[in-house]
Amino acid sequence: MIVGFASGEIPSAALNHALVKNYSILGLHWGLYEQRDPGLVLDCEAELDRLAAAGLIRPLVSERLTLADVPDGLRRLGAGTTAGRLTFKP
Numbered sequence: 152m153i154v155g156f157a158s159g160e161i162p163s164a165a166l167n168h169a170l171v172k173n174y175s176i177l178g179l180h181w182g183l184y185e186q187r188d189p190g191l192v193l194d195c196e197a198e199l200d201r202l203a204a205a206g207l208i209r210p211l212v213s214e215r216l217t218l219a220d221v222p223d224g225l226r227r228l229g230a231g232t233t234a235g236r237l238t239f240k241p
Contacts, residue, residue: 160231211235
């Protein structure tokens with residue numbers, strides 16, 4: 152599952168790859184859910200937090216940044232050159 156694109160650009164998917172590798176591609180307009188039913192979005196976020204706390208899902212955290220590294224991390228995040236999540240750990 153992919154949620155969001157930090158670069159601001161939505162990459163295109165090679166449909167032949169999905170066919171050959173036998174996986175599905177599903178689109179979701181999360182911003183529209185936020186506009187029409189913000190309570191549902193909060194419920195979904197709470198459920199994702201619960202699943203993560205239970206160890207049932209593990210978000211990819213590619214880097215844990217110190218305070219000194221945050222400006223560079225934000226620059227790389229804005230440039231779209233990061234993978235996974237960047238987190239700040241004091």
